[in-house]
Structures are given as structure tokens and as C-alpha cells.
Amino acid sequence: MSRKTVHIENFGCQMNKLDAQLVASAFEEAGFGLSQSVKDADVVLINTCSVRQNAEQRVISHLGHLKHIKESRPDIIVGVIGCMAQRLGEELFEHKAVDIVCGPAQIPKIVELATQAIKEKTKQLAVTEKIRKENQSEELEDFESAYGADGRGNSANAFVRVMRGCNNFCTYCIVPYVRGPEVSRPPKAIVEQVKHLACGGVKQVTLLGQTVNSYKYIAGEKTYCLADLFEMLSEIDGIEWLKFVTSYPSQEFFVPILKAMADLPKVCKYLHMPPQSGSDRILKAMNRKYTSAEYLDLLVKAREIVPDIAIAGDFIVGFPGETEDDFQCSISLLKKAEYKNSFIFKYSPRPDTAAEKRLADDVLPEVKKKRNIGLLAEQEKNSDKFSQKFFGKEVRVLVDGPSKKAKISSNEMGQLQLVGRTEQDCIVIFEGLRSLTGSFAKVKITRTSPLTLFGELI
């Protein structure tokens, strides 16, 4: 039998990208080849996201495309994994293309499911009714430890999950239902994983968690928080930058985390902490557990302890019941927060969440659109101001590689347009040799725009 191949397509957040990497490693270890396209693959897996309606719609339309391919290649196995698989379960088999449905807590079983689907030509279902229990399984931890250390992708840059799930139950969010409750991974397993990554040439590790700042692991008398992880990981030779996303606005562990950022040179001075709204009424309806004043106090504290910190936020516009006054509160908070950048989303109801069940989606689409544009316009002013501070300065950049628009430049030195990021997560574009990919470079900033810095290699 010739070597089978698998093609994995990913939708959604960084957490999903990481899952896709773990799954790819597991298939490789089982002897499968990885395929860059559906055309050559025996197994096609779609790693799905349920956070926004739009992401689910894209998956459904992609399944339509796969159904056509399956008509001419009936042996191809199509699997849906990730959040949408957990949310919809067996229902996904109504779609003709689908052979495997596997939720996030079941991904350690994915190779076995695919092998069975190939051999037996039967549909395979692995989702759980008991997300609480499954999310805490040793199997999941073993899977993470086994495959989380091969530094797939850009070899200088790796993502490491420090916790799974979320306990917050924001009323608009599906994550606690499909990813289960918060489970922090043992610090020892994380340290071992990062040591392996460092040996493989990784220089920057981004620690991932839905609410990464609530990382908490109790071992005997000691409670480990994210600041302890920073300290332990800072000791690892080869690792130069530690980043972490995403933080929930909360007092718990906040000061120790900030102090670690200020004291430990490897911890990057970048904080992504979404407020979601500036209106206390809407924050309450969202079940966010802070007021806008409390949120802004956290930012003041962050800037006191880490003066050069860069802060990013997320907002949802058009949440049920959001009035023009509520929206103006978001504008006001965004201005006061002086974010480096913000991600702004239009509310869409997610099935089975509290907001979907109890609150009417009563803000008109055109009003959501207008508010989205309004917040983005305000943010652009903030981002521009933030970027301008770097004009004429030298920054240290970890080079991702050629930019999407990279072309050989006219100086005939074989230089390409490269892209990298600073420790404050600013995107920097400059010219240099491809061989700089994965290393640190010093760049002098000669031009700025709201979201990008442009410069010259020093």
C-alpha cells in the first residue's frame, strides 16, 4: 500500500493553528505524508472555528467544494475537527462530504479515526458529552507534550498552549461550551516542551490560553501563575522572547505578571487585553466581570509598572441592546486606552450561547457596520500616534521571512522585502537577504503608518 497523505486546512484563532500543527505531527509520526493541496491528499481535515458565524459559513461552503471533489474521487476521506465538530456533532454527517467528526478534546484519536475510516469506509464520530472531564484527560496532555515540541512552521517562532478552555461564560461566546473549563498544564511539561523547542532553534515562544493570565497550577504547597512560568522559561538558553495571549481583564495575578514583564528582559512588553465594550450596561449583559473604570485602572497600573508597554484591545459592536450612547462609551474607552491596535468585530449570535437564547439581535446590520467603521477610524488615529513614536529609532526585529509582496529589489543584491515583528508586536517591513529569516535584525525606522513600520537594516 502506498504511503497515505493528509492535507489540513485551518480556520480560526492561534489556538486552532496550534491544534493543526499537533495533528500534522501526529499523522507524520504515524507514517502519513503531508500534502499541501486537496488534490494529492487521501485525507482532508478541516480544523474549524465556531467563534463567529462567518467562520462557520466558510467551512460549510468549503465542504460544498469537497463534495464535488469527492464525486470524482470517492475514496478521499474528509474530516471536520475542532470547535464546529464539537458544537454540531453528528449533524455534520448530514453533509454528504463528511466522514469524520472529531471535537477538540478528542484530537488525540484523530489518526486512529482516519485509519479506520480509510480501512472500513465507515463514518467516525468522536465528540464528547462530558467536555468537563474529557478536557482534563491525561490523553490530551500527553498528546500536547508529545507533538507540541517540534516547532513546526517558522522555526524561530513557536506557540505553546499553557492552558485549555475557559471558565468565564461571556454571554456571546461559544468557547466554554466547545473547549470546556480552564485546565492549566503542569509547569514541568511546559518547561520541557520549551527546552525542546529551543534545541530546535526556536527563539520566540508565545504562550497561549483563552485567558492566559489566569494560568494557575497547584503542586503541593505551591501555586504557579503565569509570572512563575515567565521566570522558569527565562532560564532556558536560546529562548530570547516570551509573549503571551490573550489576557482577561482581572486583578488576579495582574501585578506579579506586570512585575515579571518589567524585570525579566525576555518577557516582551506587549499586552493583549480585550475590553469588548466601554459601556458598563453592555459589559454586564456580556457577563464581563469588570466595569470600564476598573478596566482603565488596570491599564494605568500596567503603564506604571511597565512604562513602555504596548497594549492591544478587542471590541464587539452591535451587541444586543447596544444604543448609540453605549457605542459612544466604547469610543471614549478606546480613546483613553491609547491602544497600539484593536480588533473590532460585529456581533453575530452563536447558537446555544446565553446571548443567543435570551437576547434579541436587535442592532441593524447597517448600524453594526457604521459602528465598526467608527471604532476603526478612532483606532487608526491611536495606532498612527503609537507608530510615529518609532520614527528615527532603532528597533530589534525577529524576522518572519519575505513579506507577501516580496520581490527581488532593483539594487541587484538579491535583497527581498522582509517582514518581522518587534517585542511590542509592531510589524516592520525592510529589505534584506532571505537568509535573515528566523534571526534577529536591527532596523532603523524611516517611515511609519498606523499598522506598519518601514525601515532600513542596520
Ligand code: SF4
Ligand atoms: S473570556 Fe469570554 S470571550 Fe474569552 S474565551 Fe472565555 S468566554 Fe469566550
